[in-house]
Amino acid sequence: MKSLILKGTVAAAGLFALTSVAAAQVEATATADLNLRTGPGTGYPVVDVIRSSEQVIINGCDEGGSWCSVNHAGVEGWAYSGYLATEQAMEVMPRTTYETTGAVEVEVVPPPREVITEVAPPPREVITYVERNRVEPIYLEGEVSVGIGLPETVEVYDIPDYDYRYVYVNGRPVLVEPQSRRVVYVMP
Incomplete structure (x- = not known):
């Protein structure tokens, strides 16, 4: 599989800054294959895939606890908390906010692992x-x-x-x- 390098301008939603209430990081396990996104919501681009049963480090979660900033094998992004299992309740996770910055040119290199495979389109x-x-x-x-x-x-x-x-x-x-x-x- 060839690695593709994509360059582009990422405006507003591109780069995020984190502000955490507590510095503690928490380990979590994905309970399903889960998209890792550039921001807290399904409208943000996917940067990685967390496979079911893989581990991540939670840096913090948004105020409602629905989306968490995580590190998955060195890739930083946001994952939906409903598919992350931890020993701590999401309500007591460190809090993190998502902030956008101005336009930034970034280089995106897809991870070496395969993307989620789905069955062929049905007849x-x-x-x-x-x-x-x-x-x-x-x-x-x-x-x-x-x-x-x-x-x-x-x-x-x-x-x-x-x-x-x-x-x-x-x-x-x-x-x-x-x-x-x-x-x-x-x-x-």
């Missing part, structure tokens, strides 16, 4: 079936992404003559691997 008849058999969506905090596990209480629905099941999460149809209950494809 047209599967997409049609899921669209015509819409079910009541479930709502989970955070972003819908490949690799998240669904709670046992979430009902997933069969697709005739197909290996995967489906459900609508946060209004989006997703394919689910029935044994692991992990999302393997998010439909556009």
